[in-house]
Amino acid sequence: MAEKHILLVTFPAQGHINPSLQFAKRLAKHGLKVTILTTTSATARMSHTLSPSFHSLIDVLPFSTTLDLSTQDVPKFFQDLSDHGTKALEDAVAAKRADGRPYSRIVYNLLIPWAGHAARRLGVPFTLLWIQPAALFSVYFHYYYKKFNPSDEVIELPGLPLLRRRDLPSFFLETNPSVYNFVIPMLIDNFEILDGEDERPTVVVNTFDALEAEALRELNKYRLLAIGPLIPSAFLDGADQSDASFGGDLIQKSENYMQFLDSSERESVIYVAFGSYSELPRLQTEAIAEALVRIGRPFLWVMRDSEEKEKLSCKEEFVKRGRVVNWCNQVEVLSHRSVGCFVTHCGWNSTLESVAAGVPVVTLPQWADQGTNAKLVEDLWRCGVRAVKGEIVEADEIVRCLEMVMDGGDESREMRERAKKWRGLAREAVDDGGTSQLNLGIFLDQIVGGG
Template identity: 90%
Template structure:
């Protein structure tokens, strides 16, 4: 049987690149599947130092030039329009080139902020699939908004398959506090549903989650064929089937410090790990409050702070460095998997949330924007493996300490959160093992491709 070739198009941000690369690896391990990942040249230039030779033996990474770089561009709407214009041309050229070679793309896979890749695929007659890299619950929220089933201004929102949501639990793009620069995000996400609904047959959506975690949300979305194929994290930290798969391989930020020796020297479940992703920029007062809390709680910590200048400005810098380590970047899933980590202070982006679930570490959630508030709601109220700090423009140090103690003090609430975290870890591993739901769903998707469906 002839080899099938997939073009996977990803938005050039770390939170989109990581699950896309991991999904590409899983697909490419099939003997009849070849995968090419397409994103902007500004991203691939920074990824080049972390993509291993073994990765390149499985997957091709190609790029297209843009006038603006997400990491330096302050005008988000201008960047977004520029990306779509150049991206559309890149997909068209890639499809034309493969057809000219007599080896056309069998399918185009794209993630949620590049729906234009799906529109190009339909126009060119190439089958396509949406890779949803947020929880199924968020797909449900956006779908029901698209279907006019709720008004974001309602104080309480009840949707099938989800816990009751307050207005403040919705993604930040729905809220009045959303900066106008991001007003285009909701229409972009809604565009995904218009593309899916234009298909003659029931469209397939692959989701970075697993059935046991979001059974109700997945079941409610029967208009589409929802295939939960997650968690999309490196095998070495999940099922252990491939120990060489120990990183996503596409870091846009180069780590300078090695923190594993520090973790090795710490007691089991004693270290507080603090990280807020690759994109979130905390207000100065919030950074100060976190630093004060880490000094007050008197426990070892590892804090990822990308801005070295911000680090130097901290008023309690000297006290801080006596108790823990502050680094610019790390292999997060490796850190979370370490025996010494007992708590994760996180913005609750979906990748970070799913990684904590997959390795069984409870969290203290300090959501900032986008999907993070909804994820924090699920972590606390649905999955019971963490606590969300009280809402406010700035979460004060006393509140952060309260939450940290709740997770770390070994009391009844702490034990319950740890039990739940480890339950989800076990179910995540079960899902990706042979015969598990995520493995079965991945097989269904691969059968669609290999069988031409």
């Protein structure tokens, strides 16, 4: 298998890079050569955290773009990424063919369908790495085939809980900013690529069978292989203690939070983080801070803009109770014995990491897939509670949700027990003979067989 070489193309945002790097590590540990293709703006920042052992397994191939994610013109950035990324992919494939060592397969994730189009045009087998839940794959699939209208108040889809309009990805909603109107057509493009295949296409999904059995089973048009959770081994199956971080942080992490966690009582700390991209409105930050002061428990809050802490009206009481950091190793924090609750935007990586750690959550979804993920957490897996949102989730509502998770009553205990049940099932999935290991084996067999 050593001669097989995978080109893994990833969108240059943290939520896409993390599962892509973890998937690359798993493939490399099974004897494949893997090269990551992404933008120079991402790889320059990743270089500070990629370990020497990572580089011994995996190559990183950067390409330059005119714009990056910080631009205000989001559609123009995506077009720029497509233009430069397609050229970089074509050049990479041509170079390997000239060396007589062509890529065996191109793997790409959901916001870069141009990689799938290019792979088909170049005659290289390709696979979509779906880094959202299988439930979201199903939602977009059924929309593509016109099985529901996003304006319907109640939406019933096979293999999914009953959805209301607010449970759909924000790109479907009337409140979606027009600048993101291109996202749905781009996501739908993935199905057009898959449906152009002569044989039943395989999609690898960052989930595990026990978590989404019905959603995975219902979509038999494709072969959905659940190979997750794609998180470091040290915090999942424990098989490789050296694999203790994703290794590609785009933000420099703080260093002073583990001592705080070590000094806190078991399951006492409220961990608050909203990912690498979400920007909370000022009033929302104030409401969360007020709720944390009122509930009176220790907390650790990842606040990427440290100046926000200085502006809080309750700053004096706030800083006495907890710690604010710029960035942290989230899987390390969630796995710590002192963490008892996770207040999250409910991005899929954060959701799956909380499931794998057995930590119940309070969800404050902001946009994209987060409302759907929050629905699954609260109504399907029942390991968290969603804060009811107007334009801003008020402090009273956040306090209500935190108390429900943390008060130690019957509801709290049952939620915590369910969270720990999912943790056990996640670990079973990636253990030897587990469903995710078996599904990864199926995928590897396809590569070896050239299918």
